[in-house]
Amino acid sequence: MSTEKQNQLIRQAISELPDYQAPEQLWPQISEQLDIDQKERLIQRQLAQLPDYHPPETVWTEIAEGLAKAPPKNTWLRLVRQPLTWAASFLLLFSLYWLVTQSQGPEVSYTYTTQAESQWLLESDWDADEADFAEVVQLHQRYLRTFDDQSAASLQEEFDELNTAREEIKETLDRYGKDQELIRQLAAIERARTQIVNQMAQQI
Amino acid sequence: MKQIFVLLLFCLSAPCLLIAQEQIHVVTKKINESYNYREDYEVNIEGDRAEVYIQPNLENKILIDIEVIAKHPNQEQAEKDVEKMATIVKRLKNKIYIRNYLDAEEKSEAQLKVIYRITVPAQCPVYIKNAYGVAEVDNLTNSVKINSKFSHVSLQGLTGNMDLFTRYGDIYGQSLSGNATIASHRTDMILKDIEGTYNIDAAYGNIQIYASAGLLDLNLDAEKSQVMLFNPDLSSFRYDLTTVSTPTLLPEGMDFEITQPEPNVQRIQYTPNNEYFPSFSVKVTFGTLQVQKSSKVKRP
Numbered sequence: 001m002s003t004e005k006q007n008q009l010i011r012q013a014i015s016e017l018p019d020y021q022a023p024e025q026l027w028p029q030i031s032e033q034l035d036i037d038q039k040e041r042l043i044q045r046q047l048a049q050l051p052d053y054h055p056p057e058t059v060w061t062e063i064a065e066g067l068a069k070a071p072p073k074n075t076w077l078r079l080v081r082q083p084l085t086w087a088a089s090f091l092l093l094f095s096l097y098w099l100v101t102q103s104q105g106p107e108v109s110y111t112y113t114t115q116a117e118s119q120w121l122l123e124s125d126w127d128a129d130e131a132d133f134a135e136v137v138q139l140h141q142r143y144l145r146t147f148d149d150q151s152a153a154s155l156q157e158e159f160d161e162l163n164t165a166r167e168e169i170k171e172t173l174d175r176y177g178k179d180q181e182l183i184r185q186l187a188a189i190e191r192a193r194t195q196i197v198n199q200m201a202q203q204i
Numbered sequence: 205m206k207q208i209f210v211l212l213l214f215c216l217s218a219p220c221l222l223i224a225q226e227q228i229h230v231v232t233k234k235i236n237e238s239y240n241y242r243e244d245y246e247v248n249i250e251g252d253r254a255e256v257y258i259q260p261n262l263e264n265k266i267l268i269d270i271e272v273i274a275k276h277p278n279q280e281q282a283e284k285d286v287e288k289m290a291t292i293v294k295r296l297k298n299k300i301y302i303r304n305y306l307d308a309e310e311k312s313e314a315q316l317k318v319i320y321r322i323t324v325p326a327q328c329p330v331y332i333k334n335a336y337g338v339a340e341v342d343n344l345t346n347s348v349k350i351n352s353k354f355s356h357v358s359l360q361g362l363t364g365n366m367d368l369f370t371r372y373g374d375i376y377g378q379s380l381s382g383n384a385t386i387a388s389h390r391t392d393m394i395l396k397d398i399e400g401t402y403n404i405d406a407a408y409g410n411i412q413i414y415a416s417a418g419l420l421d422l423n424l425d426a427e428k429s430q431v432m433l434f435n436p437d438l439s440s441f442r443y444d445l446t447t448v449s450t451p452t453l454l455p456e457g458m459d460f461e462i463t464q465p466e467p468n469v470q471r472i473q474y475t476p477n478n479e480y481f482p483s484f485s486v487k488v489t490f491g492t493l494q495v496q497k498s499s500k501v502k503r504p
Contacts, residue, residue, distance in 0.1 A: 106237035106268075106293050110286075112279070113232070116225040165372060165390075169354065172336050175306055176253045177275070177285075177315035182336060185354050185372065 124178075126170075126186055133197050140200040152203050159196045165189050229279035231286045231314075235270040237293045239300055246329040247322065250303040254318040255338040258330055260345075261323035266300055268293060269321040276314035285314035381418065414498055415441070419482050429491040433484060434498040442481050445472040448489040455496050 137159065144152055169186045173179070239245070241264045249256055261267065270293070274286035288310050292303040304318045317337070324330065329347040332339045336354045343361040350357055355373040359366065359380060366384040368375065374392040381399040390408040399418030404411075407427040414434045415422065419441075424431065435441060438455055445452070447470045454460055454472065463471045475481070486493070 106235045106270075109234045111232045111234065113230045114227050115230055115275075117228045117275070118225050165354075169336075172253065172354075175311050176317065176336070177312050179315050179317065182354075185336075189372075 124173075126166075126190060133193070136197050136201050136204070139204045143204050149203070152200075155196055155199055155203070159193065159200070162189055162193045162196065166193070226277060228275050228277055229282045231274045231279065231282040233272040233274075233286050233289075235268075235272070235291055235293065237268045239266045239268075239295060240264065241266055241325050241328060242298070243327075244298040245300060246298065246331065247300050247302065247324055249320060249322070249330070249332045249334070250301075250305075251318060251320065251332070251334040251337055251339075252305050253316060253336045254304055254320060254334055256320045256332055256334055256340065257322070257338075258320075258332075258341045258344070259323050260326035260343045263323075264325060265323075266325075266328065267323045268300075268302060270302070270304075271319040271321075272304070272316070273319065274312070274314040274316050282314045285312040285316060288312055289316055289318060291318070415482070415484075421482065422484050422486070424484075424486045424488075426487070426491055427489045429488065431486065431488050431491060432494045432496070433486065434496060436498045438495075438497055439474075440476055440478065440481060441474075442476060442483040443472060443474040443495070444483070444485045445493065445495070446470070446487040447472070447493055448487070450488045450491050450493055452488075452492070453494040453496070 137156075140152065140156065143149075144156065166186065166189050169182060169189065173182050173186070176182075245266065247258075247266060270291055272286055272289045272291060274282040274289075276282040276285065288306055289312075290305050290307065292301065294301055302320065302322070306312065306316075324344070326343060326345045328344070329349075330341060330344060331349040331351075332341070333351045334355050335352070338356045338358070339350050339352055340356075340358040340360075341348050341350075341362065342359075345363045347365040347367075348359065348362055349367040351369045352373055353371045355370070357368065357370060357373065357375045359375075359377040361379045362377075363381045365382055366380065366386075368384070368386045368388070370386075370388045370391040372390045375386070375388065375394070377393075377395040377398065379397045380395065383400055384398075384402045384404075386393070386402070386404045386406070388404070388406045388409055391406070392410040393404075393406065394412045394414075395402070396414040397416045398414070399416055399420075401421045402413075402419075402423065404422070404424045404426075406424070406429050409426070409429045411424070411426060411429055412432045412434070413422065413424070416436065417440075422433075438458055443460065449468045450470075452470065452472065458474060461473045463473075465471055
């Protein structure tokens with residue numbers, strides 16, 4: 001087949017190919033990219049023409065030493081740039097102030113003196129009549145078992161209540177030491193108990 | 205001759221008096237604290253074997269002086285025991301707590317007691333709980349509450365609300381004005397020159413009440429107690445008295461209406477002609493009742 005015929009066949013084949021139109025925006029993009037490539041080539045050429053310069057070794061040593069050290073502290077600058085740090089610092093200072101002002105507590109001091117007191121006044125004699133009291137109460141309880149007497153029963157209750165109060169005072173004397181005021185109160189209870197025991201004795 | 209005999213007797217007995225007395229070491233631990241007062245503050249005191257004295261001050265402060273006192277013939281023992289009494293002074297929100305106590309297992313060889321001297325602005329409410337001691341409060345104007353056991357309670361010049369709960373001990377109140385509620389058991393009570401409204405529930409006490417012209421209402425329910433009502437102007441009050449098995453002594457010249465709704469129960473009534481009048485409503489059971497015109501009495 002001659003070359004002319006081949007070309008004809010090729011042209012015919014090409015003409016039978018489907019038509020395709022590139023989008024309009026493609027051409028400006030290609031043109032822009034070609035411009036960039038051209039500038040890049042120009043820069044590369046000019047860079048290749050720049051003279052070489054090597055800094056002395058001491059410069060690198062100083063830079064390395066500088067990197068090894070801690071970075072310079074500019075606390076105020078950092079605080080300004082970091083409001084949270086500010087707030088935390090303020091809170092810490094305020095807490096310290098509060099702790100210092102609150103933890104002072106009351107003032108404590110001591111004094112030492114002597115005084116003359118009549119210790120014999122504090123002697124315990126309040127259990128001396130308990131045996132007699134117990135005898136009357138026992139007889140009164142026997143009376144209560146025999147007779148249904150409401151007033152006698154209330155006497156018994158009152159006596160029990162006074163006994164409880166008496167024990168409270170005695171316990172306080174035991175814990176806080178003997179004291180004339182407490183003994184005065186115990187004496188008042190003893191008088192009330194005596195009155196009740198006398199009433200019981202009359203009922204027996 | 206008689207003077208010589210007395211002098212001789214004194215000279216002979218003086219050594220005996222000296223022998224009877226013993227030298228006692230007194231160790232006092234003093235604690236001082238103060239707070240700036242705020243309007244909603246109140247003072248809470250819980251004392252044990254304590255004497256509590258509260259006075260008003262003109263400063264806007266709460267001033268607290270505490271003394272823990274230990275007495276013993278041996279100083280070392282007194283020093284040791286004074287530390288056994290724990291004391292607490294602290295503010296929690298609007299309440300100032302003041303407290304002293306011995307731990308449950310602790311005992312003191314020395315004679316131990318605590319004295320509180322506290323001054324507060326007059327309008328500061330005060331609550332005192334105390335046992336085996338004293339509670340004295342003067343000239344406050346707002347609210348005083350006291351819960352005491354085996355203690356002497358003294359109130360003078362108070363106005364406002366008063367709320368007392370006492371077991372044993374005694375109450376002395378003078379120049380009080382306000383609303384008072386008192387529940388007392390085996391507590392002797394003297395109230396003088398009182399104004400306002402009083403509700404009293406008492407048992408086993410010796411009760412003396414001195415009304416003044418400003419008294420509005422007195423409601424008293426007393427069981428097994430001796431009750432004495434003194435009044436400066438007998439006929440200006442309304443009386444509604446109920447007695448159960450209680451001997452009663454009434455003033456002469458008053459036209460009381462007396463009825464007996466039940467055996468051993470007496471109802472005694474009197475209403476003045478005035479449009480407005482104060483009122484005594486009193487019930488006494490198994491005690492004694494006496495009503496009479498005011499006269500001066502001595503403080504116990």
